[in-house]
Amino acid sequence: MKIDFKIEDVDFAKGSGLVPAVVQDFATLKVLMLGYMNKESLELTLKENKVTFYSRSRNTLWTKGETSGNFLIPKEMYLDCDQDTILVKAQPMGPVCHKGTTSCFKTDDTEGFIRELEKVVYDRKEKRPKGSYTVELFDAGVNRMAQKIGEEAVESVIEAVNNNDERFIYESSDLVYHLLVLFASKNMTIADMEKELYKRHK
Secondary structure (H helix, E strand, C coil): CEECCCHHHCCCHHHCCCEEEEEEECCCCCEEEEEEECHHHHHHHHHHCCCEEEECCCCEEEECCCCCCCCEEEEEEEECCCCCCEEEEEEECCCCCCCCCCCCCCCCCCCCHHHHHHHHHHHHHHHCCCCCHHHHHHHHCHHHHHHHHHHHHHHHHHHHHCCCHHHHHHHHHHHHHHHHHHHHHCCCCHHHHHHHHHHHHC
């Protein structure tokens, strides 16, 4: 796990021993929930590798998922500029909200799905389930993947020129999916492309 601060850097005194902890999905970047941490819960999070909070209503520590099994596995943690709020990027092991939803906030569930799809592609690459089209592409090799990207790109252009917006979205989605497969074959991710685009923007 990556953490960009030391425990002693956190200003727990400002909030009477507690700091807010915003939890974000490590893969999709969707905001999942808000909890509170004290020094002990932060230490336990780092020790047990499961996000642990301090319950203000019950006045006790609680590990997210201790009853449901839907743990939050911390991947990265950051401290804000005022040193009194923590951002936790975590991998959820199931629905985060007690109501059974992905997030405690009523955001669009499609938000960030492209990164979820990327996880699925990498999972197919690793586990190689039978009957998977994605696995067929991996087995066919880079040339076939590149060919499919070319085909989907042409089809996307055709639908754009024909002003068929519904088909354009459909074909463009095929294009992005096949690009993700080719990325995975080369051990690349969306994050690699984002870094390149960010570099160009600067």
